[in-house]
Amino acid sequence: MSQWPIGVFTSVDAGLGVHLEVVQELKIPTVQIHAPHQQTRTAAHAEAFLGKCADAGITITAVFGGFEGESYASIAETARTVGLVPQATRAARTQEMKEISDFTKLLGCDVVALHIGFVPEDRAGEDYRSLINCTQDLLDHVAANGQNLHLETGQETADHLLEFIADVGRDNLFINFDPANMILYGTGEPIAALRQVAKYVRSVHCKDGTWAKENRGVAWGAEVPLGDGDVGMENYLRTLHEIGYTGPLTIEREIPHDPVRQKADIGHAVRLLESLKSKILG
Numbered sequence: 001m002s003q004w005p006i007g008v009f010t011s012v013d014a015g016l017g018v019h020l021e022v023v024q025e026l027k028i029p030t031v032q033i034h035a036p037h038q039q040t041r042t043a044a045h046a047e048a049f050l051g052k053c054a055d056a057g058i059t060i061t062a063v064f065g066g067f068e069g070e071s072y073a074s075i076a077e078t079a080r081t082v083g084l085v086p087q088a089t090r091a092a093r094t095q096e097m098k099e100i101s102d103f104t105k106l107l108g109c110d111v112v113a114l115h116i117g118f119v120p121e122d123r124a125g126e127d128y129r130s131l132i133n134c135t136q137d138l139l140d141h142v143a144a145n146g147q148n149l150h151l152e153t154g155q156e157t158a159d160h161l162l163e164f165i166a167d168v169g170r171d172n173l174f175i176n177f178d179p180a181n182m183i184l185y186g187t188g189e190p191i192a193a194l195r196q197v198a199k200y201v202r203s204v205h206c207k208d209g210t211w212a213k214e215n216r217g218v219a220w221g222a223e224v225p226l227g228d229g230d231v232g233m234e235n236y237l238r239t240l241h242e243i244g245y246t247g248p249l250t251i252e253r254e255i256p257h258d259p260v261r262q263k264a265d266i267g268h269a270v271r272l273l274e275s276l277k278s279k280i281l282g
């Protein structure tokens, strides 16, 4: 694959991505997909989806786990409901994530990813220790499928993410870097964070956002079309180049309630990234 192939975050029947038809129409060569609902995670569906991708010349670069009951309605709701962190659903979701890893293998893809949730702050606490154990257990399953797991950024600072990865201590745990999330969640300046976690970055999102006007970290920032936010896309791509990242540039535009605008914004993002790519890579 050539350096920095354009990609887009895609949904089959769950999640906030665009549908494959849009990807095909915009001639985008790679996709990350949000894992479909459990009843769709079958060998027959995997084969059908792979067939569609092959016909359209699309490569699947990662499969993102997501779970029933997750809500991004506010930062507090996100902390309460998202990922493997919430205690009440942790065991069931860890099991489901293993099933998503198995489905990902059927798709011939060696990367699974997820928002693990708000990693507890206290590294000595029981909650943190048990999250480490369950992440190790998941990573061993993922490794047996020949895969790596990428953690989506944003819900913790770069410092704490590095501590967590070190404490987990497995060699198949990496990062899907999302610069806009650092802004939306108010967890840190994205370019500095990218430099800090650089050695673990194996996939990225191209998404933009503006900082919350007040109460950063409590109130959401706003997700906006690529290039219109506070990330600074040229600086972001230049930094990716500087740290030696050559993988896909996967566009995310999380407005599935407005598919017309979503498609238009993704088309715009493709053109912006293509022009920055030729400027930076020559």
Ligand code: MG
Binding pocket: 152, 178, 181, 205, 207, 252
């Ligand atoms: Mg993202």
